[in-house]
Amino acid sequence: MSVQSAIKRKSAPDIRARKNGEPIVMLTSYHAHTAALVDRHCDVILVGDSLGNVMHGFETTVPVTLDMMILQGRAVMRGSKHALVVVDMPFGSYEASKEQAFHSAVRILKETHCGAVKLEGGVRMAETVAFLSERGVPVMGHIGLTPQSINTLGSFRAQGRDQGSWDPILNDARAISDAGAFSVVVEAVAEPLARKITETIAIPTIGIGASAACDGQVLVLEDMLGLSPRTPKFVRRYGELGPAIEAAIKGYADDVRSRAFPGPEHVYEMKKS
Numbered sequence: 001m002s003v004q005s006a007i008k009r010k011s012a013p014d015i016r017a018r019k020n021g022e023p024i025v026m027l028t029s030y031h032a033h034t035a036a037l038v039d040r041h042c043d044v045i046l047v048g049d050s051l052g053n054v055m056h057g058f059e060t061t062v063p064v065t066l067d068m069m070i071l072q073g074r075a076v077m078r079g080s081k082h083a084l085v086v087v088d089m090p091f092g093s094y095e096a097s098k099e100q101a102f103h104s105a106v107r108i109l110k111e112t113h114c115g116a117v118k119l120e121g122g123v124r125m126a127e128t129v130a131f132l133s134e135r136g137v138p139v140m141g142h143i144g145l146t147p148q149s150i151n152t153l154g155s156f157r158a159q160g161r162d163q164g165s166w167d168p169i170l171n172d173a174r175a176i177s178d179a180g181a182f183s184v185v186v187e188a189v190a191e192p193l194a195r196k197i198t199e200t201i202a203i204p205t206i207g208i209g210a211s212a213a214c215d216g217q218v219l220v221l222e223d224m225l226g227l228s229p230r231t232p233k234f235v236r237r238y239g240e241l242g243p244a245i246e247a248a249i250k251g252y253a254d255d256v257r258s259r260a261f262p263g264p265e266h267v268y269e270m271k272k273s
């Protein structure tokens, strides 16, 4: 007899069905405990390869490995119950061939039990997106600014500022949608182009630095919490946790140094936060 989980997680088709509907709320998480908090309010949790910058202090996402993504994907799945968990395919794990992409995606799905993967690229990745989607791997695309290509781009710059440069990005959006992706992240794209993409393609667009014209939004959790050392200009901060955490650490260090630390008279109990 099979045992069905009482809690139904959101699926890739659920998110696909939100085109032109209620805006999709997405945030990143890399840990079980932040995933539990994000899960209460978001439709999608992205285990982004931004973990390379945020958790590991790398300058770019290029050094991130498949094993790193799988480890944190498993933590996020343990911490969450409701949201669709999407795990990023890291640089070098999918570009060589559609077969390489399939093997990497299958490892991610089997080892984390997440509901979908995300990969960067438009027209050049369309064949791979179709290959994966046709074989049971839900794919979220990522177009506009694609941080894994930093070494060929040279810098992180907003895309599509003048109308003359729209065509390649529009073509990327169409190619990923037609290939069968269930949604697409649109990063650092000027509002008129983000609006045009959203009106043109059949799947939901999820913007980051791409205006409210998209079908949903995503931010890096640590950026919007004020925990990242550097954040892109477009990020609206909803907290300033960096200074709050430092004040708490300083309070602890001061207590230890002045021997004001609680002694054995305090019973050691776990408090639920």
Ligand code: KIV
Pocket (backbone or CB within 6 Å): 028, 046, 047, 048, 049, 050, 051, 088, 142, 185, 208, 218, 219, 220
């Ligand atoms: O890696 C990541 O966090 C991302 C988002 C910025 C969309 O890809």
